[in-house]
Amino acid sequence: MNLKQRFLTQGILIFIGTILITSCVGFAYSYFCNLFNKFPVTSGIGEASVVVIENENIIYKNDDFSRIQVKEILMNVSIGNNYYIHENTKYSINTEDFSTVSGDKYNIINLNPIINVGNYYRNLMVLVFITFLIVFAVASIIVQKQNMKNIINPITNLTEETEKLRHGDLETAITDRGYGEIRDLERVVEQLRLQLKNSIYYEEKVDDNRKFLISSISHDLKTPVTSIRGYIDGVLDGVADTNEKKQYYLSKAVEKTKMINIMIEDLLLYSKLDLNQMPFEKEKVNVRKYVESCIEDSLAEFEGEDKSITFENELGDEVFVTIDLDKFNRVVQNIMDNAKRNIEKHSGQLKIVLRETNSSVIMEFKDNGKGIHKNDLPYVFERFYRADTARAVKGSSGLGLAIAKQIVEGLDGQIWAISEMDEGASIMISLKKVKRYEKDINY
Template identity: 30%
Template sequence: MNSRGLALLLAASISVVTTAFLSLVNVSVNALIVTFVISFSSSYLLIHMILNFLIFNEIKKMQNAIKKLNNKEIQFNDPEGFNPLNPLKRIQSEIHAYAVSKQQEIDQLKKTENFRREFIADISHELKTPIFSAQGFVHTLLDGAIEDKKVRQKFLKKAAKSLDGLDILVQDLLTLSQMETGQIKMQYERFNVFAVVNEVFEQLEGEAEKKEIDMGFTEFSNNQVFVVADQQRIYQVMLNLISNAIKYTRKQGSVRVGFEKRKKEVLITVSDNGRGIPDEDIKRIFERFYRVEKSRSKDKGGTGLGLAIVKHVLEAHDTRIEVQSKVEEGSTFSFALPTA
């Protein structure tokens, strides 16, 4: 039954009762008819308006909200708000708020599930390569190759290299896990970040020479750049950024580190003239195991966790890493640290 039918029924009942009471008094038939018509009309209009605007319309809105929720079309706002004088509108607002919160929980659970699925697939893929490699060398030795001294030495070195890579991967995973759970605390101190970058250059000198890459500082950099941060972690950040720049810069390219002093901070940049990063990949390069060049990732080496560690370390320093890149022109990574 709709609001009109219910209003007709209630109005007729009220009119009949009112007319019956008046009939007990000495009232003419015409007066009774007029009373019936007036009471019926006024009761119908009033009841119909109340039922239609305060009850049935609100129930219809609730049904539409539930329908949208089932169709995943729920909106994350309630433009009408709620009227405290109308309990049904208040219930509708509560249903809307509950539906929105549950939809957000469902979306978050789906994101978490997708992340878990991708993470398991990625970690399985990354672990498989060094394990299978070392396993193959060891089984080859056990099958008789161990008798040949040259082959034995060669295969043992290769197996050791694979296991070293596996150890680095596990250590990087532990570092990320400890950062996310807050187990690693930053040890702030005053140090010269220019000297730290020089140490990184010395460590990566061999890799740069193989590709004939020129490493150095920008023209406006000086050799006294003191900041307050965790020196060991910033060393790790610079090592990952410069190492990545070398890997993805073409032969005979260049890698430059710059320092721009500001009022209360120093902007540190790492630039290269390599292949660059496509726009669709920039937002994801700081995810675990994400690689821009999937097909050549193994040739480049690394664990795929370097930029994820960079992101977490800098966030722990209350700063963030920024990226500017153009395909075939190069990339620039930058972040700021407070001056000493």
């Protein structure tokens, strides 16, 4: 029920209730008046008194009339006055005379008290009017008290709380204690407060991220740029005085420029992923064959550094997932490069294990490096997070695992890390299984 209907209903109920209560009081007044007077007041005529006279002797009377009063009554009748007043009561007089065969004369006098109906109705109207005013006032006060609680006070509180919002106080929650549209308005204002609070939070977070990105990029670019300048200055200043040294200095400068290029590419990729500006073109692939091809592509690099890759397949049958091949290749490559940087020569090993649940495929990339400290573990997928085991500076932009997380979650998967110090680290990826003949999905 909205406020308009509520006010209309209240007015109708107050009016009807007042009329009903007033009517009950009026009926009660009439009932008790008739009860105490032993005759219907509204008729205007009371209980009749009868006097019977035989040969001028009173032989019967049903009221306390004396002989003298009876003579006064008969005198009034003889002069044509048919009214008699006794004890502040006015009576109408009706007489009947007859004689018997034996010659006895009888007079029957009927005295009917005349009630002042005007006084009765006047008193009734006054009682009804006063009762109507009292009941109407009490009902209105009760209703207004409820309206004060459910409408007026919530509006006043909402006004004060909205004024706080206008001055930037977004911490005070707005409670929905009102009625109908007032409650809806309070809920809308509360949602507005939360949205404003979230927008300010995200604005501050974006600003902090921007500052953090600028600081991190400046820090990471400073080292290779300084190295490049040093190598070039070495050539120009004649430090590299032989062709072999010049070739060495220039090759190192080229290597540093490649590092800068990798960092810029990773930063652009991460920014696009973070802003959801990169569409995913998904296709169905066989997980086992896909992992085997990734291992084959990276095996030469691992062997070149005297490190090894092993593969363990625990899948029962052929299992398929839907992924964006180009982007997921970046995920696998980043994880494998990160593992390769953190394992030792000769004994360093990366083990890739495939297993499955009822609905998902689990890829585990487990290395036998130093592991990740438990304090660093929750942050390894954050951009530019600096931990020796999670990010080596050499050849890394610091965004590899952050990009991997963005891509995996964009493919509706999950990625997490588990590790114990001195026991290596494992990067886990969970992807939803699909049926072999399910259609490819492009986004």
